[in-house]
Structures are given as C-alpha cells and as structure tokens.
Amino acid sequence: MNYSRQREAVYTVLRSTKDHPCAEWIFCECQKLIPDIGLATVYRNLDQLVAAGKAIKVPVGQDRYRYDADTSLHCHGACPVCGSVWDEDISPSLLRSLDKESAEKGSESYSLTFFRVCGECKAKQSQ
Numbered sequence: 001m002n003y004s005r006q007r008e009a010v011y012t013v014l015r016s017t018k019d020h021p022c023a024e025w026i027f028c029e030c031q032k033l034i035p036d037i038g039l040a041t042v043y044r045n046l047d048q049l050v051a052a053g054k055a056i057k058v059p060v061g062q063d064r065y066r067y068d069a070d071t072s073l074h075c076h077g078a079c080p081v082c083g084s085v086w087d088e089d090i091s092p093s094l095l096r097s098l099d100k101e102s103a104e105k106g107s108e109s110y111s112l113t114f115f116r117v118c119g120e121c122k123a124k125q126s127q
Helices: 005-015 023-033 039-051 092-104 119-125
Strands: 056-061 064-068 075-078 085-088 113-115
Touching: 005 023, 005 039, 023 039, 023 064, 039 056, 056 075, 056 113, 085 113
Parallel strands: 075 113
Antiparallel strands: 056 064, 075 085
C-alpha cells in the first residue's frame, strides 16, 4: 500500500479513539487535518486500511459499519438501534474454542459480533 497524506490522516484519526467510529465521524475529524478531504476519499482509504489489515470493519446493520484500529483478535457488541459498537468481553474458554475452530477450518481470521440493545437505548425504550 502506497503512502498518501489522506490515508495517513484517516489512520491517525482512527487510531486516536478507542470508540468504534463511523466513516462520517472520521471524515469530520479528518477535515480538521485536511480541510478539502472528501467523504469518498475517507471511505476509499478506510477500505484500503481494512484490506491491508490495519483496521477492522464492523457491520452494525444494513449497509452500516463502524471501524476499529485494534486489529487484535477480539469480539464486538453492537446495538441494532443506534449502531454503537464496543469491545465485548467474552470468556477465555469461548475465545479458545473460536481460535481452535478457526484454525481447524484453515481460516485466516474471524469476526464475532453480539447484537443487543445497548443500555442507553434500553433506558430510552423504557421511558
């Protein structure tokens, strides 16, 4: 992957947060670094970072994604209502089972996302 100033800005913004931002948030933050950057450029560079293994694309609904610069093997939780994403703590035994299953199938990687309504959306629903 060749160096580009725009890709470096996208990657810098993504690495600057522990949240799992959407492309639009990354775009707004990148505009602070490169005012004339376009949203399409951000999407293209996010796809290139994912393809290069420097970021993870987490699906949160139909054609909705969040991004994560932490490429270590870990699981996510996602809220189908608001689309928020978080790192999900899972039991070490489940993680070992997933690793074993993945290796037995010859998989290079895997992704596991638990979908559930987040606490904030749950609180709004109960009002």
